[in-house]
Amino acid sequence: MKRGRQKNPREYIKIRIEQLLEDRKKEKDSFSRQWIWRVISELKYVATMMDKDKENKE
Numbered sequence: 001m002k003r004g005r006q007k008n009p010r011e012y013i014k015i016r017i018e019q020l021l022e023d024r025k026k027e028k029d030s031f032s033r034q035w036i037w038r039v040i041s042e043l044k045y046v047a048t049m050m051d052k053d054k055e056n057k058e
Helices: 009-026 030-057
Strands: none
Touching: 009 030
């Protein structure tokens, strides 16, 4: 991220998931595709928990 910009972890997670989905499509090895999917799933879980935490604060 560039200096002066406000850091948004939720936005980073969204972008990273998109990147991993692209990487998964390109991957030929089944094991690697499964591993990438697991990372994506964990990031989605974190994003969900962040959203729930935000809702509880409001």
